[in-house]
Amino acid sequence: MAEELVGNVLVGQSGGPTAVINASVAGVVAEALNHSCIEEIYGSLNGVLGILNEDLIDLASESQQTIRGLRSTPGAALGTCRYKLKKQADFERVLEVFKAHNIRYFFYAGGNDSQDTADKISKLAQQQGYELRVIGIPKTVDNDLVSTDHCPGYGSVIKYISTTVREIAADNEAMGQGDLVSIVEVMGRNAGWIAAGAALAKRRDHPHDPPHLIYLPEVAFSTEKFVADVQRVLKREKYCLIVVGEGLVDADGNYVSAAEATDAFGHAQLGGAGDYLRSLVEQNLPGVKARTAKFGIAQRAAAHAGSKTDADEAFLAGQAAVKAAINGETDKMVTLVRGDGDHYTCETGLAPLSDIANGVKKLPRDWINEDGVSMNFQFLRYAQPLIQGETPLAYDNGLPVFAKLEKVRVDKTLPAYTT
């Protein structure tokens, strides 16, 4: 039994939002209410920026309805940032703010960089003898954090992408006569986790189902092979549906995109991987129509097609962070641990923050088929459980209603800080 540490909680969100990062905050708040040693529950506005600027809000004063609503609200309700604590003075300031508000529990939801920040804050507190328990909460649609089976946010984005692929397929099936190429560009600057997830759209034992071709950053792109791939599919199917990760690279490791193009003013035009593939189709396959779709931010915010499993696990990760800290743990990140059984189960574990900060989980090469453009059963077995269940949303007047925090400010007690 850990020694009781009486004080306040601070929770923050960092990096790109997802459909479920707010569910993790809801989990923190819900669990914190169970522990009498926790006196106040604060949120930091815009991640570490809010700490530096002493922009804290009182989460305990939000209604239960709002906190429940966070479980299905996309974006990052506390605000987020890409600011990286740089100088020693930044770290000192963080501790100063923590001391001023008696923050004894710090929970930070984010990706690698955010866990690195949490790690550094934790270590400085230890050096200074300020008792602080720091637990990270995993978050990223990119699914690239080590030590965890998967990351909250990933299940929802691939559920949205594979739902959309199935719908585009129904449309293309009606229109195509062996002369139609649809290209869907998805996120994933460094890894193909999201593009690979589109493979779930294919029904079992329906080899003709799309996506017909998946281009991943893990497989060096070759124009010759691409053109041959598309021709082969168009010969066999009414249409060719392609999913491409934005981070596609050639054999030299250079990003493949229409970036060398210029717009009407002579400015570089960042067409992206999807537009590049379209230009290759138009150039090499006369008479074939090619179309692109690019969902941008919409894919990571698509709560309306979110995975209930994903939202539940994000909430669970928030709860687990509080429980771990109450139990005396610090300088760790919550991990998701998959059970060994045939039936999917998921529990939480803990891993050192320093491990997370310095690692990147690659999509295993042996989960990609030899053709380089499709995923094998190992990937499908991995990804299938993550998209199960539909996140229930509240609707009003035909549209989903999302929670908005009241954001009651905590009084500032320190002089202003210049970042």
Add this chain to the structure above:
Amino acid sequence: MAEELVGNVLVGQSGGPTAVINASVAGVVAEALNHSCIEEIYGSLNGVLGILNEDLIDLASESQQTIRGLRSTPGAALGTCRYKLKKQADFERVLEVFKAHNIRYFFYAGGNDSQDTADKISKLAQQQGYELRVIGIPKTVDNDLVSTDHCPGYGSVIKYISTTVREIAADNEAMGQGDLVSIVEVMGRNAGWIAAGAALAKRRDHPHDPPHLIYLPEVAFSTEKFVADVQRVLKREKYCLIVVGEGLVDADGNYVSAAEATDAFGHAQLGGAGDYLRSLVEQNLPGVKARTAKFGIAQRAAAHAGSKTDADEAFLAGQAAVKAAINGETDKMVTLVRGDGDHYTCETGLAPLSDIANGVKKLPRDWINEDGVSMNFQFLRYAQPLIQGETPLAYDNGLPVFAKLEKVRVDKTLPAYTT
């Protein structure tokens, strides 16, 4: 009471698919089963192409489950086409096929061109004294058919777009610091109906809600005004969310797009209106990040965010087409007629096919605010009822399941035809 006409039904789909055009086919089949004078219920594969090629299927042999599934299946289950009947021989062939299969009821779901085709077929049958009843069923996400209050397909596409705008807003709200521009490009080559529909994302009495700026083909685009608009919004809000119709034009009526750009190979790069606006932001507002999303085909196929009102009305339109024909009507299209009361109601009516074929319904100019970038209450009152209710989908293994027709072929009895 019309004279009883005993014979077979043929239903076809034409033009771009929508989220609900299959619901209209389901309505035709469901209603046809009620009438003993209808002997067989056939479908034509790929619209008029299927008639010319005598590619007919037996819809009565499909399971009730499949027909019910069509009510929430996007795409066009019978296949569609953009083939336009050109020569007299084409029209003669259509009648030859109709006679060979005793087709006495022809229902065609589509837009202007399709209703024009149906009209010409109907008139030729009359000339030749072949008793045939032809009823068109409205279909188009573009919402540009005259004589009908609105078109099946439109409600679902604007529900999807406004849902997505609300989600992107939650993400941008978390990230923006007055330096973020999100641009969403939507369909609408000739009219701004779809872009305008994004205005529904704005909650009543929340003037800060996005979309902050809507650019419509109805309002001549000016770069100077655009840059000023964006600057004004960024000064006031954390971010600027823009919706733009793909058919944006300048004061001379030319499409505004990055079309003059060239890709790495010197080929014209059709960047589209969204990418063009992004290049204007980057060029004129240093330090501001701009991002685009372009949903392409996905928006018209998005049954997973479909409007129940829309799907129900599409079904109703299919039923109404059969009822009208049974009542002796011909050469008409089913229209949707809005009730006068405060509470939204919708009934069906009929309008001459020739009216539909030759008209285009413009977005009324007086529904656009004077600022040229937002919609007034008249538009909102018009559009709001069309997105009510969520289309219930069947899910399996985390993804929506769509109906697929068995497509049992009707025996061909005629020699092949060369189009």
